[in-house]
Amino acid sequence: MVTLLIIGPAGSGKSTLTKSFGEWLEDEGMRVDYVNLDPGAEILPFKPSFDVRGIVKVEDLMHREGLGPNGALIRAAEIMEKRFQEVLEPISALSPDYLLVDTPGQMEIFLFRTLGPRLASSLRGRVVSVFLIDPALMRKPNDFMVLKMLGLVVELRLGVPSIEVVNKCDLMNDSSQRVLEDFTKMDLEGLSGSLAEELRGVIDKLEKKKRTLMVSATKGTGFLDLYKAIGEAFCACGDMT
C-alpha cells in the first residue's frame, strides 16, 4: 500500500489533485481510498472513506465557540491532535493499493504541529508526500526558491520522501516558465541576494536527484510522470510492487 499525503499552500489544488489523480489510478486498475483531513473543507470533489469533519469541523467551532476562522482552525488542529487515535484507527483500517490523503488548506496546521509527523510515522506501508507548488506564487526566482525550501521543510518535518510538483501547469505563463527553466542561472535580486545565493547552493545540493514535475490536476496531464516518481521515491529501479 502506498499513502500519498497531498500537501501545499492554500488553493494550490490539493483537493482537485486528490480527486483527479485518484481517478487516474482507478482507471489504471488500482484500488484507491480517499481521506479528508481538512476540517475546514466545505465541498470535497471526492468521496472520502474517512473524513475528519466527522470529528471536528471548523464551521461548527466558529458557531459553538464564537471563534474567527483562524482561531477555529487552530482549535480544530488541537482537537485532531488530542483525538489522534480516532483519526489514525479508521485510516489504518483501510488497505487499498493507494491511499490519497487530502490535507488542510492551511498547511501549517498539518505540518508545523504534530498531526502530520505523527500520522506519517504511524501509517503502515509506504508513505510519500506530494508537495504542490502553485505557479501563481512563482513570479521571481526568489519566489520559486522559497517554495522549494518549503518543499524541503515538508520532507524534514514528515520524515518521508517528498515529490515536488508544479500544479496548474496549464496556467503557466512566460514569466513563471522562465523562473522554472532559469532558476539556477538567474540573478537573485534584492537585499537578501546573498542569503538567496547561499540557499540556492543548499537546494542544488539536496535536490540533485530530484526533478520538478509538471502537472495539471484539472486537465489530467503529467500523471504518468507523477506515478513513476512515486515509484522512484522508494526504489531506484522504479518497481512499484
Ligand SMILES: Nc1nc2c(ncn2[C@@H]2O[C@H](COP(=O)(O)OP(=O)(O)OP(=O)(O)O)[C@@H](O)[C@H]2O)c(=O)[nH]1
Ligand atoms: N487551471 C487549473 N486550476 C486548478 C488546477 N488544480 C486546481 N485548480 C483550481 O484551483 C482552485 C483551488 O483548488 P483546490 O483543489 O480546492 O485547492 P486546495 O489546495 O485543495 O485548496 P484549499 O484546501 O482551500 O487550500 C479551484 O478553483 C480549482 O479548480 C489545475 O491544475 N489547473
Ligand SMILES: [Mg+2]
Ligand atoms: Mg482543499
